[in-house]
Amino acid sequence: MxxxxxxxxxxxxxxxxxxxxxxxxxxxxxxxxxxxxxxxxxxxxxxxxxxxxxxxxxxxNTVFGELKPSEAELLKPYLFEGNTRIAYITGASLYNQMGLTRQVASKIKIASRGKRIYVQAGNIKATPVKSYVEVTNDNYRQLGFLDALKDINIISDLDPKAAVVILSNMLKEMPNKKLADTIKYALVYPPRTRALLGALLENMEKNEFIQVLKESLNPFSEYKTAISKQLSTGKNWNLV
CATH class of the missing domain: 1.10.10 (Arc Repressor Mutant, subunit A)
Structure with missing residues (x-):
């Protein structure tokens, strides 16, 4: 052949x-x-x-004419190499999907560890950002979650009270193995991300997971976040 x-x-x-x-x-x-x-x-x-x-x-092709692929399908060749995931969508597009913002991004951000991925496909435009760890099909959702914590202060029209509920529910849905992995990935994110994750976990009484986060932080540093006032545990993590 x-x-x-x-x-x-x-x-x-x-x-x-x-x-x-x-x-x-x-x-x-x-x-x-x-x-x-x-x-x-x-x-x-x-x-x-x-x-x-x-x-x-x-x-x-349908009786109504030709249907173009969905945005997710159009982006798939950029997020995978063969069957291996190498990237994920982050930024405002992701935070909109998570329910943290109503903002519709004019450009999509694509995070990858080893590649800078630009997309210009019809109306879809995407620019690259570097992921903090190697992206896999098992961890990209957790990395997106941590990105949201990292960017919490710059997410447009964020409702702090709703954000705590959304982020807490996402943590509740993680099995203990996924939660442990999320904490491991968080250790390479900025300190404010780790402090906010620790405050959320303590607020949920997931105290068995927080010690490693606590030990990774400078006890004299303070971290300003958009949802600090919604977390009674924030003061334990120097959130202001």
Whole structure:
């Protein structure tokens, strides 16, 4: 089976609306030039559509016409290399999904440890930020949670009381293993993030998890956060 036939066969198996890049095609890097020519022919036939350089999707046709992939699907090729997650959405877009803000971001932020990811795909624009630890499919939600704590003072139209409820509920939903991992990741975040996490956990009476956070902080430093007044435990963590 030649490369063009192999690629066409793979794409035929893709569900409609799926986005993909060269690394999803099970080809070697020395086959990219031949693959590009094969993809160009499929583009001309309308079998696939182009999102951006090296990024494509299989269009979904309905009685109402062609449906474009969702924003999440369009971004997927940038967040994964093959089946391995390397990045996640953060910033205002994420905090909107979490319910912490009503702000709709004009640009999306994509966090990755090893890559600077820019996106210009139709109306979707994204800029890179560096994640604090290596991103995996198991930890990206926890890293997004810690990002929210880190950025709590700059989240637009934040309701402090609602924020405490939302963040506490997210912590409650974490199994103990995930919670322990979240604390481990927090140790490489700024001190204010660790102090706020400790205050939230103590407020929930999750005291068995807080000692390592307490020991990581300077006992003479103070940390100003937008939700300090909503936490009775804040004073124990020098939140002001």
């Amino acid at each position: 030649n490369i063009a036939t192999k690629i066409a066969s793979q794409i035929k198996q893709f569900p409609q609306g799926k986005t993909f890049g060269y690394k999803d095609l099970n080809i070697t890097t020395d086959q990219y030039v031949t693959a590009a020519k094969a993809l160009e022919r499929l583009l001309k036939k309308g079998i696939i559509k182009k999102v951006a350089n090296g990024k494509f999707y299989k269009p979904e």
